[in-house]
Each structure stands twice: as structure tokens, then as C-alpha cells.
Amino acid sequence: MDMATLHDMPWRADIEFQHIICRVGCVPNCIGAIAMNSPSPSRSVWTAIGRGARGRCPSCSGTKLFHQFLKPIAECTHCGQDWTHQQADDFPAYVSIFLTGHLLAPPVVLLVKTVDLSVGALLALILPAAITMTLGLLQPAKGTIIAIQWWFGLHGFQSRKDFGSD
Template sequence: MTQSYKQTPLQDREMKNAMLRGFKRICPNCGEGDMFDSYLHVADRCPACAEDLSQHRADDGPAYLTILIVGHLLAPLMIWVFTEFRPSAMTMAILFSVSTVALSLYLLPRLKGVVVGIQWSKGMHGFGQPG
């Protein structure tokens, strides 16, 4: 049983829903199909509703947002851990290196989905054109 979806008119696109769906890595139009073919490659079309997602231009935005968020979360935590527990330098290096990589790998595709969702909701880069 396949449902047919139409392209959502530009004036009816809610940015909050599109951003949330992007964070979940699903299509901003229907909320069902996967937005990504692989880890960071956005699918050309949604497998569920056939929405054209190839128009996106996320570029470096998701990477900058990832650095901003990871830095703002882990820098105060690093200072707190050091002042409270005084672990060795090797323990700090291992703990925060692993944390930084893990959090970055988790956030990067989700923030790319958010950026694509914003572009879709605002009709940027051809997302608002019919067909």
C-alpha cells in the first residue's frame, strides 16, 4: 500500500516541522522517507513521496554548526572535569577526544538534515519551484 504525496505548497511549509524532520533524517515533505542515501549524501528524491531533494545546498553550514555545538558543550565540561576530579592528562585526552569524535559523528548528519529542512521550508535553491 503506497500513499501518493503531492509537493507541499510553499506557503504551507512549516519550518519547525521541516527542521525536526531533518534532524530525524527523514523527508521534510512527507516525514516518512529517508532523506539520506548514506551517511552524508542526501538522496536525489524521497523514496516515499518522490520529493526532489537534489536542490539542497548545505555546503559547510552543518560542519560549522557541529563545531559550534560540540565546542560549546565540551569546553565547559572539560573545565569542570579538570577542576573537580583532576584526572591525568592522558585520561583527559582520551576521554575528550573520544567524546568529541562521537558527538561530532552523531550531530553532523542531523544538522545537515536541519539545514536541508530549512532550505526546503523556505523554498531556497529551487525547492519552491513546481515540478
């Protein structure tokens, strides 16, 4: 394939050469030679947030952010970023509960209005769903908050806003 043909192709991963070939928003004749196994530094707050929400290092995505359920690693083994500055405290729990309430409220209202169940049966359906959603959203919320703290230079982190945004 020549350069013009590669440039005109939509987003795809070229497995054979392990390159990312892009068309949208790139410079002329762009072949992004980003190896699939070497993560790039976070260039925008949204990239950092996405990585943090997935439980990866917001800086490089090269390693896991948590070594236990809610215990972040002290330092990234890939990029060397120190994560001991993070102070998420109780905010991830508030975010998790807030999201659970807003996501679960419409189905609960619909269930109560359309199905004739006893209070015990409703609680047997709603409580496990609420607990599961709250616990399931807790780690992504904490990763997101750590990523935001890191990106904006809060609590001892050096600001990353100087990278620009995508």
C-alpha cells in the same frame, strides 16, 4: 465514545482506529483522522526541521532523507520531492563543531577543575567524546539545513512558507 468525550480527551493515539485525537488548539468536535502510516505534508518550518534532524523527508516524513551517512536521496519515493537542489556544503560541519564545543565545554571545565588527572588521561576522555559528539551531530545538522533550505525556497527549491505556521 461520543464526539464530546473524544474532544475532551488529552493528546493520545487511538490504536484501534489509527486516528490522532486532539484537544489542544483544535476546532470544536475535532477528531483528527490522520492515519498513522500516511505522513502529512509539513505545515510549519519547525515540523520540517524536526523531520530533517531525524533524517526523514522534511516534506512528508515518508522516507529516509539519506541513503548514505551524509548523501541525501535524489528524490523522495513517497512525495516525489526533488532533493538535488540542496547545497548544505560545509555548514553542517560548522554547526556540529559549534554545538559540540558548547555542549562539551562545561563538563570539560568541571572535569579539569575537580579531578586531578594527567594531560594524557584528560585527552583520553575528552577526544573520544568530542569526536563522537561531532560525528553524531553531523547528520542531524545536515538534515536540518536541508529542511531549512527547502522550507524557505533556497537554492532552487520552491518556498513552502505559503503553508502557514502551526
